[in-house]
Amino acid sequence: xxxxxxxxxxxxxxxxxxxxxxxxxxxxxxxxxxxxxxxxxxxxxxxxxxxxxxxxxxxxxxxxxxxxxxxxxxxxxxxxxxxxxxxxxxxxxxxxxxxxxxxxxxxxxxxxxxxxxxxxxxxxxxxxxxxxxxxxxxxxxxxxxxxxxxxxxxxxxxxxxxxxxxxxxxxxxxxxxxxxxxxxxxxxxxxxxxxxxxxxxxxxxxxxxxxxxxxxxxxxxxxxxxxxxxxxxxxxxxxxxxxxxxxxxxxxxxxxxxxxxxxxxxxxxxxxxxxxxxxxxxxxxxxxxxxxxxxxxxxxxxxxxxxxxxxxxxxxxxxxxxxxxxxxxxxxxxxxxxxxxxxxxxxxxxxxxxxxxxxxxxxxxxxxxxxxxxxxxxxxxxxxxxxxxxxxxxxxxxxxxxxxxxxxxxxxxxxxxxxxxxxxxxxxxxxxxxxxxxxxxxxxxxxxxxxxxxxxxxx
Numbered sequence: 001x002x003x004x005x006x007x008x009x010x011x012x013x014x015x016x017x018x019x020x021x022x023x024x025x026x027x028x029x030x031x032x033x034x035x036x037x038x039x040x041x042x043x044x045x046x047x048x049x050x051x052x053x054x055x056x057x058x059x060x061x062x063x064x065x066x067x068x069x070x071x072x073x074x075x076x077x078x079x080x081x082x083x084x085x086x087x088x089x090x091x092x093x094x095x096x097x098x099x100x101x102x103x104x105x106x107x108x109x110x111x112x113x114x115x116x117x118x119x120x121x122x123x124x125x126x127x128x129x130x131x132x133x134x135x136x137x138x139x140x141x142x143x144x145x146x147x148x149x150x151x152x153x154x155x156x157x158x159x160x161x162x163x164x165x166x167x168x169x170x171x172x173x174x175x176x177x178x179x180x181x182x183x184x185x186x187x188x189x190x191x192x193x194x195x196x197x198x199x200x201x202x203x204x205x206x207x208x209x210x211x212x213x214x215x216x217x218x219x220x221x222x223x224x225x226x227x228x229x230x231x232x233x234x235x236x237x238x239x240x241x242x243x244x245x246x247x248x249x250x251x252x253x254x255x256x257x258x259x260x261x262x263x264x265x266x267x268x269x270x271x272x273x274x275x276x277x278x279x280x281x282x283x284x285x286x287x288x289x290x291x292x293x294x295x296x297x298x299x300x301x302x303x304x305x306x307x308x309x310x311x312x313x314x315x316x317x318x319x320x321x322x323x324x325x326x327x328x329x330x331x332x333x334x335x336x337x338x339x340x341x342x343x344x345x346x347x348x349x350x351x352x353x354x355x356x357x358x359x360x361x362x363x364x365x366x367x368x369x370x371x372x373x374x375x376x377x378x379x380x381x382x383x384x385x386x387x388x389x390x391x392x393x394x395x396x397x398x399x400x401x402x403x404x405x406x407x408x409x410x411x412x413x414x415x416x417x418x419x420x421x422x423x424x425x426x427x428x429x430x431x432x433x434x435x436x437x438x439x440x441x442x443x444x445x446x447x448x449x450x451x452x453x454x455x456x457x458x459x
Contacts, residue, residue: 215326317358
């Protein structure tokens, strides 16, 4: 159990500054006095409606003058160079205080001091002492240590473009769930948050879970719409994938144009066998609408429930059609929903272009297994970096050290050092943000550190 402390005072700051501390956007405050190491206090917002949300402990207090690079300090905090210069003009020094911030379990309403603006940057007494603990830190130990080191050394931010993007979308997070998810991911990657995502449920999962059910029914129109939505979810685009249309363009059940043409037919059924009419119709309608050259250059796909009869299977095989079940399509789309961009459409194309044709269940399931193994490998490597750094007590590690530790970690498969480096680079890119990277002139000198987990969903 966390030790409890009694806090009788609060540091009065602008409300936006306190919000930035609570959000993890900064770890610094600019009081008007020197604050001693280890001092604890509540964070008191200087506005008309006072609710105390957090308390803080001073981890360091520096006295800075005009010789310090204010442009870099500005990029590492929330204050513009102009504001920092104004503070220096007013009081000659900047008291840069590093705060380890902890959230309170519930808001504490405090009566407003009428002279609170005069107390900005100073301590005020609380009407009643707060009892607090270190149970809910805004940033975990490692993340805070990394941020503190960067600010102490005045190292420029590694990803200024991402910080600008985060600022641009901040106002959209309240009304748009997608913007909030992106905002959360960027904050974790930048080190502004150490919240561990639980691989939040994709909002499309309810209809994805119905693909197989509807495919094994007599509701053919709904099945066509679900198949088109599934292909859009995988990343295909084109006018022939309108999920709201009652019939396919030109009689085609679906037609994708990008990143490569794929034309197909759907067949929902409860019990009956799939006859030759289904693949024959794809051949006829596809040729009529696309022309011979374009049709032959397209991937042919039949999504059908039920067993194909002899003639249907022969027609599909001889015309290089891939026949898969609704269950397999659902599995593919569900994987994409759980792990965004895990389905590489160009790799999927290679699988669909290769024999055997006709029944394509085995080759599609082989591809799905490959993707799942790739995800497990990356999750394992992320956990390896996390554990290695925790056990070693260091902030970052090189690829050779991590590769050595990999073989003692019950790895899912053997990999070479260069291959592991490629995966580490992938996991530390701004688009993934699972690891951080300190780049070196030589790839063997690159160092990596942990940012967030990649949880594996249970089937």
